[in-house]
Amino acid sequence: MSATSTGDDLRAAALAVAPALLAVDPKALGGVLLKGPAGPVRDRFIATLTAALPAGSPVLPVPCHVGPGRLIGEIDTTATLAAGRLIHDPGLFVRAGRGLLVLRSAERLEPSAAALVALALDEPGEGFGIVACDESLADEDGPARCLAERLALHLDLTGLDESAIPATEPEVVAAARDRLARVTVADAAVVRLAAAASALGVRSDRALLHCVRAARILAALARRMTVSDADAETAAILVLAPRATRLPQAAADPAEAEDPPPPPPESEADNPSDPPPGDPAVAEDRVLDATVAALPPDLLAALSAGKPPARGRSPAGRSRDTGAASARGRQIGTRAGDPRRGRLDLLASVRSAVPWQRLRGAPPSGARLSLRPADLRLKRLKNRKGATTIFCVDASGSTALERLAEAKGAVEQILADCYVRRDEVALVAFRGQEATLIVPPTRSLQRARACLQALPGGGGTPLAEGIAAACRLGVDTARRGRTPTLVLITDGRPNIGFGGIAGRDRAAEDATTAAREVAAHHLRALVIDSSARPEPRARALADTMGALYLALPHADSASLHRAVQAGSAALAAGVKP
Amino acid sequence: MAEPFPFTAIVGQSEMKQALLVAAVDPRIGGVLITGDRGTGKSTAVRGLAAILPPLRVVADCPYRCGPGDSPECCPHCSSATTRTLGTGPVPVVDLPLGATEDRVVGALDIEEALVHGRKRFEPGLLARANRGFLYVDEVNLLEDHLVDLLLDVAASGENIVEREGLSVRHPARFVLIGSGNPEEGELRPQLLDRFGLSVEVTSPDDIDLRVEAVKRRESFDRDANAFHATWAREQQRLARRIAAARKRLEAIEVTDMMRRAIAGLCIKLGTDGLRGELTLIRAARALAALEGDTTIAANHLRQAAPLALRHRLRRNPMDEAGSRIRVERALAEAWAA
Numbered sequence: 001m002s003a004t005s006t007g008d009d010l011r012a013a014a015l016a017v018a019p020a021l022l023a024v025d026p027k028a029l030g031g032v033l034l035k036g037p038a039g040p041v042r043d044r045f046i047a048t049l050t051a052a053l054p055a056g057s058p059v060l061p062v063p064c065h066v067g068p069g070r071l072i073g074e075i076d077t078t079a080t081l082a083a084g085r086l087i088h089d090p091g092l093f094v095r096a097g098r099g100l101l102v103l104r105s106a107e108r109l110e111p112s113a114a115a116l117v118a119l120a121l122d123e124p125g126e127g128f129g130i131v132a133c134d135e136s137l138a139d140e141d142g143p144a145r146c147l148a149e150r151l152a153l154h155l156d157l158t159g160l161d162e163s164a165i166p167a168t169e170p171e172v173v174a175a176a177r178d179r180l181a182r183v184t185v186a187d188a189a190v191v192r193l194a195a196a197a198s199a200l201g202v203r204s205d206r207a208l209l210h211c212v213r214a215a216r217i218l219a220a221l222a223r224r225m226t227v228s229d230a231d232a233e234t235a236a237i238l239v240l241a242p243r244a245t246r247l248p249q250a251a252a253d254p255a256e257a258e259d260p261p262p263p264p265p266e267s268e269a270d271n272p273s274d275p276p277p278g279d280p281a282v283a284e285d286r287v288l289d290a291t292v293a294a295l296p297p298d299l300l301a302a303l304s305a306g307k308p309p310a311r312g313r314s315p316a317g318r319s320r321d322t323g324a325a326s327a328r329g330r331q332i333g334t335r336a337g338d339p340r341r342g343r344l345d346l347l348a349s350v351r352s353a354v355p356w357q358r359l360r361g362a363p364p365s366g367a368r369l370s371l372r373p374a375d376l377r378l379k380r381l382k383n384r385k386g387a388t389t390i391f392c393v394d395a396s397g398s399t400a401l402e403r404l405a406e407a408k409g410a411v412e413q414i415l416a417d418c419y420v421r422r423d424e425v426a427l428v429a430f431r432g433q434e435a436t437l438i439v440p441p442t443r444s445l446q447r448a449r450a451c452l453q454a455l456p457g458g459g460g461t462p463l464a465e466g467i468a469a470a471c472r473l474g475v476d477t478a479r480r481g482r483t484p485t486l487v488l489i490t491d492g493r494p495n496i497g498f499g500g501i502a503g504r505d506r507a508a509e510d511a512t513t514a515a516r517e518v519a520a521h522h523l524r525a526l527v528i529d530s531s532a533r534p535e536p537r538a539r540a541l542a543d544t545m546g547a548l549y550l551a552l553p554h555a556d557s558a559s560l561h562r563a564v565q566a567g568s569a570a571l572a573a574g575v576k577p
Numbered sequence: 578m579a580e581p582f583p584f585t586a587i588v589g590q591s592e593m594k595q596a597l598l599v600a601a602v603d604p605r606i607g608g609v610l611i612t613g614d615r616g617t618g619k620s621t622a623v624r625g626l627a628a629i630l631p632p633l634r635v636v637a638d639c640p641y642r643c644g645p646g647d648s649p650e651c652c653p654h655c656s657s658a659t660t661r662t663l664g665t666g667p668v669p670v671v672d673l674p675l676g677a678t679e680d681r682v683v684g685a686l687d688i689e690e691a692l693v694h695g696r697k698r699f700e701p702g703l704l705a706r707a708n709r710g711f712l713y714v715d716e717v718n719l720l721e722d723h724l725v726d727l728l729l730d731v732a733a734s735g736e737n738i739v740e741r742e743g744l745s746v747r748h749p750a751r752f753v754l755i756g757s758g759n760p761e762e763g764e765l766r767p768q769l770l771d772r773f774g775l776s777v778e779v780t781s782p783d784d785i786d787l788r789v790e791a792v793k794r795r796e797s798f799d800r801d802a803n804a805f806h807a808t809w810a811r812e813q814q815r816l817a818r819r820i821a822a823a824r825k826r827l828e829a830i831e832v833t834d835m836m837r838r839a840i841a842g843l844c845i846k847l848g849t850d851g852l853r854g855e856l857t858l859i860r861a862a863r864a865l866a867a868l869e870g871d872t873t874i875a876a877n878h879l880r881q882a883a884p885l886a887l888r889h890r891l892r893r894n895p896m897d898e899a900g901s902r903i904r905v906e907r908a909l910a911e912a913w914a915a
Binding site for chain 1: 580618674676677678681691692693715719762783785795799800802
């Protein structure tokens, strides 16, 4: 397909200029989000960018566990104790000056740190830019949205090699930096970019502003005093394309194509087929066409399928802390440690130092107490653990369609409950050959509802895949520091095994294997038998899982809801069937 | 810190600006919740608000910005001070970032004082800094539960009580809570939702001209902030005078019994819980009347205030997506037809 190769070319050209673009004025663009694994391409990008910055610009790497104090400045406790006088650490924001902060694995950055970086980027005036490296995989959370939104460039380096990023000439970048303030952008160009943003469903005015700024910088790099169409195109490819949430109407809506075409306007017959260059309407199309052509392939696929592009999950309740060693929450005790790795509990530290005072002799001048780093105690904090109910619903043909409607109804009702309790809900459905995560863990009713409504029914019963998918999600949820509960709604009569292989015996065997996996992870589970008569196989499956079993012939969504509530109460109380 | 983008130069978003102005005229209104898309100028508007508000009369050096009318025992600073000299200070707009530690929010033991001088002193947190001003929580719907609990407590009492680490401190923390967020990324806890006096929904303008104008203004602000401020100075002053005048006029605004009945009828019709909706609606309508230089609340004030004050209070089927704004407007139309 020729359009694809053009798109690749456009993307490649845009990527090649990105380091120079950013180096001219990192603060104006916020920075760049680099998606892809660590490796030579990413290193090359950062090195190229660094080389193009003014000499001596700081480029500071920031680890994902950076604390607020390290960013905004704090007292260096250990140095203070050693010196016997107060020693401040100005923090990375000050030390970054007009350079760059490189967030390694930005997707694992503490939400508090991400929020502080976002605030710092909002500060007017001169400041630093951000290089945020995103190593998240397809089904993982990306960087915090408040941060990603403020970075103009979103680049995907996956699968590229080093040659994708040519060297930049520092003199050209320096000249562009000098010229930038005098580069103007015509209103018409801004209108074109705004039209492209609207057509692509880019709602943020910040993104549009970033795009205009990028276009000006590109003009400065090309030694132009005004923004050209090519500058606008490249800027749109770099800034708008990765943020697209829809395809322009004409291309996105096949129904529209079937509509009787509107009568051609009179003027069209008069105009030559090649309108003169410089016509605003044509130029607008050019910017938009170039951007659409350069949409990343996966994004294009998602948009054509009518799905909103997968964004990172909400950071709500997101925590990689496994229980006790949380960075936030209420204090549950103390432990010895470095105060830069946690929150100092000063009273406990003093308490631990007091018994040693006589042995240590006189404290440093001016101090009343001789404290040593070994005395320092950190707070142990505990975050309240949230619950996540994972529904695993049989949406196959054997489950009558009204059953599916009931299950949907029950999920909706339970969602409303969870909304009050701040619990999360997720929904895995299985039908045909495979299991699909229909509703990723969410507290958002709106989102869950939209996902639920789109759930179709019919096809085979790949029970094993369903259980396995729910189990994986359960394990992942537990890793996020939440308590998962699996609720499996099925009639227990699978006919598709792992890998979409048909056959009842094989399917039943695989379902048992998947159920054992649930038991092995000690996941709380509830099996709701939705067959018309209690089905021994569903009961056996529940036993294998170590799950509570509920036979629910002729359930409506309300009784299903009550059953799940009763079932989870029993599970919480540790009752076994 | 450099001057923020002028409030009056924000393009469009008139409902959001109006809600913020209402809260600025009557801080007792209980804060504003702004929901909607990212990058729509929510934080720009909130940060620009302080510049158009009359400066506060404050006790000099008081970290809690106590006012001349506050009792001498109001906070740790004023209760230990021998004399109170007055000065003026800007209205604070404080950001409460997501994931902030409890220490930073409520305040904590001053480590510097403790380490160097062996003295136990309280280091005020964000709640103290926000006293008599605005506390802005971006993505309030994603705020962690323990911070929400804390905010609910302080917002209800207007006072921050710290009992920890051997500290026993209480200080005033009366602020207008401004929250923003996108409900599609997580729902707000009902208790917190109820705290907000007003709510508005913002969307990016689909109008190309508005978007272009927004970008152009921002560009010229970035290029030369001083010149930009000079251009907008008159507009800013005019709005500042309007707010100051509205504040003076506020208490004198009359509410007729007929108007009270109409408001009660509207709230009953919409089935809002409790009296909070009604009270907020009266306050908001009064503030709007004051802003517009009127002496009584009229139907048009109510029409503008009702969606702001009631939209988020409708008892709803949580699954009901029908716009609550539309329901408020429908009820308004019916109330007036009857």
